[in-house]
Amino acid sequence: MATTCTISIGSDILSGFGGISESMTLTQAGTVTDIDSTTGFQRRKLSATSAVDLVTMASELIEPKDSVASKIYIRNIGDGKGNIDKSVGVTIGVNAEPIGKLYGGDWMMMPLTCIDADDVTATPATDDTVVLEFVMFYEEA
Amino acid sequence: MATTTAAVTLTSDLLSDNMSVSASTTCMKAGTTADGLDQIEYGYVEVATGDEYDLIATTPTAAKASKLFVKNHSIDETYYIAITQNSQAIGRLYAGDWMFIPADFHDAAADIAITSNGGTNKVEYALFHEGTALTTT
Numbered sequence: 001m002a003t004t005c006t007i008s009i010g011s012d013i014l015s016g017f018g019g020i021s022e023s024m025t026l027t028q029a030g031t032v033t034d035i036d037s038t039t040g041f042q043r044r045k046l047s048a049t050s051a052v053d054l055v056t057m058a059s060e061l062i063e064p065k066d067s068v069a070s071k072i073y074i075r076n077i078g079d080g081k082g083n084i085d086k087s088v089g090v091t092i093g094v095n096a097e098p099i100g101k102l103y104g105g106d107w108m109m110m111p112l113t114c115i116d117a118d119d120v121t122a123t124p125a126t127d128d129t130v131v132l133e134f135v136m137f138y139e140e141a
Numbered sequence: 142m143a144t145t146t147a148a149v150t151l152t153s154d155l156l157s158d159n160m161s162v163s164a165s166t167t168c169m170k171a172g173t174t175a176d177g178l179d180q181i182e183y184g185y186v187e188v189a190t191g192d193e194y195d196l197i198a199t200t201p202t203a204a205k206a207s208k209l210f211v212k213n214h215s216i217d218e219t220y221y222i223a224i225t226q227n228s229q230a231i232g233r234l235y236a237g238d239w240m241f242i243p244a245d246f247h248d249a250a251a252d253i254a255i256t257s258n259g260g261t262n263k264v265e266y267a268l269f270h271e272g273t274a275l276t277t278t
């Protein structure tokens with residue numbers, strides 16, 4: 001029951017930069033045992049500039065274990081109808097702390113504490129419709 | 142225009158219908174559709190246990206676009222680095238784990254900091270960004 005994630009980064013900013021290509025298997029904390037729980041792949045459509053919870057830790061049907069090896073993948077797929085605006089973004093936060101802004105088409109892979117207070121939030125910059133795809137992988141408490 | 146692309150492939154067989162997600166993005170400057178990130182900070186450090194260290198100590202200007210890649214190259218699976226931003230715990234990267242996040246460094250305190258646990262961790266990082274001006278000595 002493996003979950004794997006591979007990243008490839010290419011850039012011509014620096015002439016000597018040969019790119020980054022890395023893969024990881026998501027495992028439980030401190031072991032080589034595969035991670036065992038997921039929220040499943042989800043979509044969330046947003047049409048206002050108010051902050052919303054993408055993941056409310058205390059409300060997960062299966063309680064995630066705190067401070068282990070959880071990860072979340074999030075992607076801004078534009079308006080969900082194939083229109084992607086790279087000039088407008090959605091700020092992703094953890095426990096009200098802004099982490100960074102996902103512009104149209106951008107994605108992120110981030111570790112999480114899964115502590116109840118550390119909800120994952122999304123705050124669009126405009127009220128134009130934007131759709132986020134996300135999936136969280138975690139350990140069952 | 143400088144061009145930086147980041148592609149991801151995520152697969153999982155945790156669900157009975159196996160999941161496979163692929164995505165790619167070109168990393169642009171904030172609020173633009175035609176101008177790519179044009180600055181980079183790329184390094185590799187060994188971090189001893191104990192204190193918390195700023196991984197990105199010089200923050201780009203607030204509201205600029207940045208992308209941060211961090212990988213824990215440690216081999217012992219019990220080793221990990223704890224990631225914080227602006228004193229908010231984000232999560233842990235165990236040996237072999239990596240992360241890729243947008244990081245807009247919304248104020249001067251919003252540095253990305255790491256704490257090594259288990260032993261000395263070996264950490265690779267790359268910050269793709271814009272807007273950093275050198276400070277005078």
